[in-house]
Amino acid sequence: MNARLPAAAELEARAAPLSFGPLAGIAGFHLARATVTTQTSFQRHIGAVFELNKVEFSLLMLVMANPGIVPKRLARALAVTAPKLTLLIDGLQARRLIQRERNAADGRSQHLLLTERGRKLARDAAAAAEPMERELLSQLSRAEHAMLIELLGKLSA
Amino acid sequence: MNARLPAAAELEARAAPLSFGPLAGIAGFHLARATVTTQTSFQRHIGAVFELNKVEFSLLMLVMANPGIVPKRLARALAVTAPKLTLLIDGLQARRLIQRERNAADGRSQHLLLTERGRKLARDAAAAAEPMERELLSQLSRAEHAMLIELLGKLSA
DNA sequence: TATTGTTATACTCTATAACTATA
């Protein structure tokens, strides 16, 4: 026995390697595992720094890239329900990062825009995403990274 | 205007295509989007049929492939906390799908095993995963599917 | 009547700490 290892790590090292069984061929399972890695990385590079969760970050990026986007479209792009989106927008608006604007032609709908503060934070957060992706590139070559994104795109099309 | 389209779909068709902006190059964003697809497919092929959520399914697969596995290891493999795992095991045990067994050598730990019912359900659910993956293969070639799993594996390593 | 967005409510998931029983 190796006395330098704590009990749990020792047991782990001795144990038979974990078998994935039928999960080995299931894309969704590997997707979920990979998400743990990207989520941890996101949290460190962006989440903790800008006090944004993954969906809030994506929301800001989409409003930045599509100024005036209507909530309905955003809800679908982010795969969140309308009530959840209302709360998300409420929160970001309370932080003065985005603002709602009434649609003059149709009083039911609204347009979303970044405030000046929101634009600055969105730019900074987008910049912080670069080292985050570089970190992932340490496990993937640049070609693999591009290939991964392409394949994932085919799945969500 | 095309009167056959409902208003929302019509507006959507007319709107500028959604720009991903900086999200376009962020693997985690595409991971989240692809997960929507795999999750929907999982729900239809397995979740609804066997009344299992994603984690319960993975748990059964891992216990099937690694009989006698200890909860601690399972918690890490599934990326769930120990308290959550307790509740998951409670639920599956109440359905008589898995059983806990005390470790004779160390009374603190336990081993997990499928019951006869659990084995049958796990086999059936694993079989149902095949058409599910075939459905994904309709959007990906077999080579792309294998490549995707390999790349995801590198991310979670 | 249908649609956009909101409010209300309940349910699940997740995270932390405190506890037990064993070692």
Added chain:
DNA sequence: TATAGTTATAGAGTATAACAATA
């Protein structure tokens, strides 16, 4: 004193239905 697992509790995320305003 440390570890495996459990219980308790609070917080966040998610889903549904019911609603108000507008079309």
